[in-house]
Amino acid sequence: MIGRGCKLDPKLISALIERWRPETHTFHLPCGECTMTLEDVHLQLGLPVDGDAVTGSVHSADWGAVCYELLGAILDNINRGRIEMGWLRDTFLEPDDDSTELEKIRYIRAYILQIIGGDLMPDLSRNLVHLRWLLKLVDFRATGEFSWGSAVLATLYWEMCGATRPNKAKIRGCLSLVQSWARFRFPFLRPRVDHPYTFPLITRWNHSASYARLPTCLEDIRLLLEQRSEAQFQWTPYEDPAIRAVIPDEYLQNPNAWHVKVPLVNFAIVEMHQSDRVLRQFGFRQSIPVAPEVLDDHHKIGLW
Helix, strand or coil: CCCCCCCCCHHHHHHHHCCEECCCCEEEECCEEECCCHHHHHHHHCCCCCCECECCCCCCCCHHHHHHHHHCCCCCCCECCEEEHHHHHHHCCCCCCCCCHHHHHHHHHHHHHHHHHHHHCCCCCCCEEEHHHHHHCCCHHHHCCECHHHHHHHHHHHHHHHHCCCCCCCCCCCHHHHHHHHHHHCHHHCCECCCCCCCCHHHHHHCCCECCCCCCCHHHHHHHHHHHHHHHCCCCHHHCHHHHCCCCHHHHCCHHHHHCCEEEEECCEEEEECHHHCHHHHCCCCCCCCCCCCCHHHHCCCCC
């Protein structure tokens, strides 16, 4: 799965969150503003970023009926539309040659739910996943038309902003993307991996790595970000020929989609992709950005 084998470093995540500005969705560092963008989601996770918004009505859904219709099974306890991923793992075993087409389809739906709930947009417990995602898995051809990368990035921005509050102790979202983004950008925070690059790029950290001489405490990571980021931050790491060589051609067909300034949508979550503030990440010269667009009215709207 995406990011599996990638052990999170909570001290690295904490050091980055300290540099996060909610109004711009960027890290403020001596090198300037930088952030995770649609390009990172596209190349690191391999998710589509140019498509329909992942949204829709969930208010009146009968989740038991949805579960039974699309998975062919139902568990006794559905908590406000959420089910346990352990039940998915135990119920839907990998199909074999004797499995029917319908059984394979149900297994794929359960597998995608586990990826969403475990890696891409996890719950705080990391053991619950909402059944609203099933509504987007009815027809797999239509599923591929959604901008899943935008949904993941919207959720991550939302969670990063919430984590800046003094009373916030935990954070959800695709933290493996944050960590991988940092490792590709900051050489002084990157473990040594003696293995060729693979795609999606985040799978690089699934291989054995050496962490020798890397900082292990929060204070040291803070100091390195302060002292070295201006000189060593890598604005365009994906231009490395060794990295470029493993990226499938179809992922490089529409690079203009990576730097559009556009609202990112995931059901009730709406966050701005402030790409105009990090133009150097796309190989452009950075101009003076305009004032960030504030979506406070949208932030008052919840899923329910």
